[in-house]
Amino acid sequence: MNTATQMFVLCLLLLSTSFCLAEPPSRADSASTAVCLPGTEQVKLNSQEGLEYRILIAKPEQPAPEVGYRLLVLLDGHSNFPAAVTLYRMQQRASELAPTIIVGVGYPSESRIDMPRRTFDLTPPAELEKLPPRRGGxxxxxxxxxxxxxxxLKDELKPWLHQRYSLDPTQEAIFGHSFGGLFVMHCLANAPESFDDYIAASPSLWWNDYAIGNPQEWITNKWLGKKTRLLITVGGQELGEDGGPASLLAPTPAKKTFGNIRQFAERIQHLQTDGVPVQYKEFPGENHGSVTPLAINEALRFALQRNNTSMSRE
Structure with a gap:
């Protein structure tokens, strides 16, 4: 993607970080109304554990194909859903992307990032001494x-979605950034049957002193025969050692073995077997925040392009 395209995508993110932007009052009417993302809805859904979620849904205009719509689930819904829907619709009109139900999983606060809720939902258990200090102390x-x-996601949200929409059970993808990327990798390593395509953007694999483990083990034990695909993306500026929470961790053996995201992805690629294709995309010059819209756009192409139905799945 060239620089002009990158700037365009970044602008899209800025324009779509919220469903409702305050409309300036006109001279004729001082009252203001919300400007909302058309063709979307927000539904309250409670988990069996009693946790409340806001499920953000965008449905294509065209009817479902015979096999059903594809499904893309976005973590941190209030942050990632607006940009994903905007980018999808721009490309889908040119018939580049398959008809897809896009779903964002958000929280009642409707904040762009709900740190307490996402920290609980998106992280595996950890020992406090294996976590870096947080900013601000x-x-x-x-x-x-x-x-x-x-x-x-697997036993409550997805069945609920299948009741409401005609969905292709073989074309279900999940996207997460940062802690969301960590969750995507954790889900893939422990419950790969949950989705078909996994997109981990800038995953926080430093969590619990890089406890994601040895990819050799979970590829061999869990992935074989699942026809699962993985995309890992990262900003070029994230690969250094002088920034982010990982820079505050002690140089443990696990940290030294892990290296950085690029090296981790290369190790997984070297372990590829039939049915376990892995792609890696690096965005030079981008940091942990600026890379997000580029990662979303890459996720759409990876999971939703019409010609990927059989690509790397046979």
Whole structure:
């Protein structure tokens, strides 16, 4: 993607970081109304554990194909859903992307980032001494609910969506950035049957002293025969050692073995077997925040292009 295209995508993110932007009052009427993202809805859904979620849904205009719509689930819904829907619609009109139900999983606060809730949902259990200090010196929020969240997505949200829409059960993807990327990798390593395509953007694999483990083990034990695909993306500026929470961790053996995201992805690629294709995309010059819209756009192409139905799945 060239520089002009990157700037364009970044602008899209800025324009779509919220569903409702305040409309300036006209001279004729001082009252203001919300400007909302058309063709979307927000539904309250409670988990069996009693946790409340806001499910953000965008449905294509065209009817479902015979096999059903594809499904793309976005973590941190209030942050990632607007940009994903905007980018999808621009490309889908040119018939580049298959008809897809896009779903964002958000929280009642409707904040762009709900740090307490996402920290619990998106992280596996961790020992506090294996976590870096947080900025500002505050302690870590309650964490370690990733397995519970997998159960919600797999056994509650997805069946609920299948009741409402005609969905292709062989074309279901999940996208997460940062802690969301960590969750995507954790889900893939422990419950690969949950989705077909996994997109981990800038995954926070430093969590719990790089406890994601040896990819050799979970590829061999869990992936074989699943016809699962993985895309890992990262900003070029994230690969250094002088920034982010990982820079505050002690140089443990696990940290030295892990290296950086690029090296981790290369190790997985070297372990590829039939049915376990892995792609890696690096965006030079981008940091942990600026890379997000580029990662979303790459995720759309990876999971939703019409010609990927059989690509690397046979």
């Amino acid at each position: 505050s302690g870590w929020p309650k964490h370690g609910g990733a397995d519970q969240f997998i159960t919600f």
